[in-house]
Amino acid sequence: MATRTFVQASALSRRIWSPCRGSCRRAWKMGKMAFRLRVGKTASAPFGTALFVSGDKAQSRAFVVEPDLAFDDVLRDADALQKNLRSRCLELSACTLVGLPEQWRQYKEKKRLLASLNDEKAAVADRMKTLARSTKKSREDAEEADALRRRGKEVRELVKTVTKRLWQIEEELIPSLLSLPNGLHAETPTGGFQIVLQLGEKVRMQFKPKKHTEVGKLTALSSPDMFKSAVVEGCGVDWQDPREVLTINMTNQHDAENPLHLIGTSVMSFCAQLTRTVVPESALPIKYFTTGRHYSAAALDGGRSAAEPSLLNTLQSTTVDVFGAAKDAAQSESLFSEFSRIVASLYSALALPCQTVLVPASSLNRAEMLRMELQLHLPGHNRYVRAGHVSLYGDYISKRLMMRCADDTGRAHRRYLYVVHGTVLSVPCLIASIMENFQRSDGSFGAPAILREMQAK
Numbered sequence: 351m352a353t354r355t356f357v358q359a360s361a362l363s364r365r366i367w368s369p370c371r372g373s374c375r376r377a378w379k380m381g382k383m384a385f386r387l388r389v390g391k392t393a394s395a396p397f398g399t400a401l402f403v404s405g406d407k408a409q410s411r412a413f414v415v416e417p418d419l420a421f422d423d424v425l426r427d428a429d430a431l432q433k434n435l436r437s438r439c440l441e442l443s444a445c446t447l448v449g450l451p452e453q454w455r456q457y458k459e460k461k462r463l464l465a466s467l468n469d470e471k472a473a474v475a476d477r478m479k480t481l482a483r484s485t486k487k488s489r490e491d492a493e494e495a496d497a498l499r500r501r502g503k504e505v506r507e508l509v510k511t512v513t514k515r516l517w518q519i520e521e522e523l524i525p526s527l528l529s530l531p532n533g534l535h536a537e538t539p540t541g542g543f544q545i546v547l548q549l550g551e552k553v554r555m556q557f558k559p560k561k562h563t564e565v566g567k568l569t570a571l572s573s574p575d576m577f578k579s580a581v582v583e584g585c586g587v588d589w590q591d592p593r594e595v596l597t598i599n600m601t602n603q604h605d606a607e608n609p610l611h612l613i614g615t616s617v618m619s620f621c622a623q624l625t626r627t628v629v630p631e632s633a634l635p636i637k638y639f640t641t642g643r644h645y646s647a648a649a650l651d652g653g654r655s656a657a658e659p660s661l662l663n664t665l666q667s668t669t670v671d672v673f674g675a676a677k678d679a680a681q682s683e684s685l686f687s688e689f690s691r692i693v694a695s696l697y698s699a700l701a702l703p704c705q706t707v708l709v710p711a712s713s714l715n716r717a718e719m720l721r722m723e724l725q726l727h728l729p730g731h732n733r734y735v736r737a738g739h740v741s742l743y744g745d746y747i748s749k750r751l752m753m754r755c756a757d758d759t760g761r762a763h764r765r766y767l768y769v770v771h772g773t774v775l776s777v778p779c780l781i782a783s784i785m786e787n788f789q790r791s792d793g794s795f796g797a798p799a800i801l802r803e804m805q806a807k
Contacts, residue, residue: 399528400579400589400608401750404520405513415580415626418749418766421527425451431530437540437711438531450526457523460516467509474502532586532746535720539710546722547694550703553729557791561660561730575614575643581622582611584750586717586743596647614666615642617717617741617771620673625751629767630758635681638673639774661778662735668777672740674770677755682742682768686720689740689772693724696774697737700798702783703727705734719744726783737779740772 401417424431428451481487481495534540553559576598582589589595589611596612620638629636649665672692674685690706697704709721720742725734748754748766756764788796796802 399525400583401528402520402524404524405517415584415750415752417528417584417751419524419527420749421454421530424527424530424533425454430533433540434531434534434711437534437538438714439712440531453519453523454527457516457519460512460519464509464512464516467505467512471502471505471509474498474505478502528583528750529716531714531716532719532744534711534714535742537708538714538720539708542710543723544708544710546706546708548705549694549698550701552703552727553787555729555789555791559729559786560789560793561728561786575619575645576610576612577618577622579609579611581618581625581751582613584625585616585618585621585747586715587618592647594647596645612645614644615640615669615671615773616644617671617673617743617747617769619671620675620771621747621751621753621769624675624753624767627753628764629675629753629755631677631755632758634755634767635674635676635685637685639671640673641668641670643667644669644773644776661782662731664778667779669773670775672772672774675753675755676768676770677765679744679768682744682770685770686722686740686742689770689774690722693722693738693740693772693774697724697726699800700780700784701800702787702798704737709739717743717746719746726779728783728786730786730789735779735782737776737783738773740770743769743771745769 401415402419478495478498481491481498484491579589582595587594589597589609598610598612600609619640619642644667646663646665646667649663672689674682674689676682676685694706704724704726707723707725709723714721718741722740723736724738726737727734745766745768747769753767753769754764755767784797784801785795788798790796
């Protein structure tokens with residue numbers, strides 16, 4: 351089946367998701383229940399799952415993590431879920447969520463029934479062993495043994511039937527549930543951008559300002575930084591959508607089912623290190639930073655500004671990223687505020703016209719609860735562009751990638767980490783802003799005072 355990914359979609363994805371030209375791009379039907387959800391404003395590749403492997407495929411497919419399938423809170427409030435999806439512009443006008451909570455309830459009932467049958471099967475086997483070891487077998491013992499053999503056979507058949515049905519439900523239900531987005535933070539706007547702070551004045555020039563691509567020329571270099579599909583999806587990115595991620599084209603079947611993705615500096619840089627780990631609570635909050643190359647799939651696939659190649663839509667960019675992991679929501683929000691101040695203070699010192707805004711739900715990715723953006727004004731383009739950001743993820747990523755914390759003994763109840771990530775600096779965007787805001791009428795450009803002072807020293 352032809353897809354828009356660099357690798358062939360799995361049989362599971364082909365069976366569950368059926369792209370079509372109608373208003374509902376994704377359809378799942380089981381009995382009287384129907385779940386339809388169209389993600390994005392245009393048709394996209396199917397959002398399969400690399401996080402979950404159903405029981406019948408567990409022997410043939412490698413899997414990295416076991417995501418926490420706790421969807422009771424998400425499905426309990428259908429109105430809140432509808433509002434969340436609508437706020438993220440998932441085009442619910444042509445889509446419906448019908449009976450999903452009931453199907454989730456049936457799935458849990460099947461899990462409980464299977465556990466009960468396995469317990470009974472074990473109990474029957476234990477009793478049979480006890481009777482077999484008995485030296486004095488009475489007539490009643492023989493009759494009980496016959497009854498146990500019959501019941502054991504019945505239970506085994508029931509286990510096979512229930513297990514097969516459970517696997518069918520898993521294949522159809524779990525990928526749909528894992529594609530649902532994170533909850534929205536109370537401060538996330540549901541309309542347009544909400545300006546939090548504006549710094550500096552827009553530059554007023556006596557001549558028509560040029561764009562930075564007209565002021566100077568720059569050459570980019572790149573080197574790969576790759577991640578597995580499970581880490582990419584765990585961080586809320588559709589690894590099968592070429593508009594979201596660059597995928598390495600694999601030639602053999604095994605690698606095609608477990609592809610690598612070229613992303614570079616991102617939240618995945620840190621989460622990949624913490625996947626399936628337990629951090630001592632005494633070490634929290636932990637704070638990391640990294641510098642390196644980031645690769646943008648949007649630049650390769652078109653993007654908003656790709657019609658005019660510039661520093662604003664490079665395939666590769668050098669960035670400085672920060673990351674924090676906390677023990678609870680309060681601590682993570684403290685990190686969010688701290689990182690936001692760092693980003694704002696950096697650009698304030700450069701005396702560049704900028705603003706910090708809270709991003710509306712329609713612009714968040716699946717894993718984000720809240721995002722603050724630092725936007726620089728470019729007079730040549732006459733618009734603000736994102737130069738840095740800080741995102742709040744809660745424990746959404748941690749539940750999917752098994753990132754946990756515990757007391758120093760490691761024996762206490764393990765809780766999931768709360769994640770904060772941000773890009774402090776995007777070098778191409780900063781250079782573009784300096785070139786346009788400090789340009790001269792002769793086509794040259796200067797630099798902010800603080801940079802001139804540093805150069806003088």
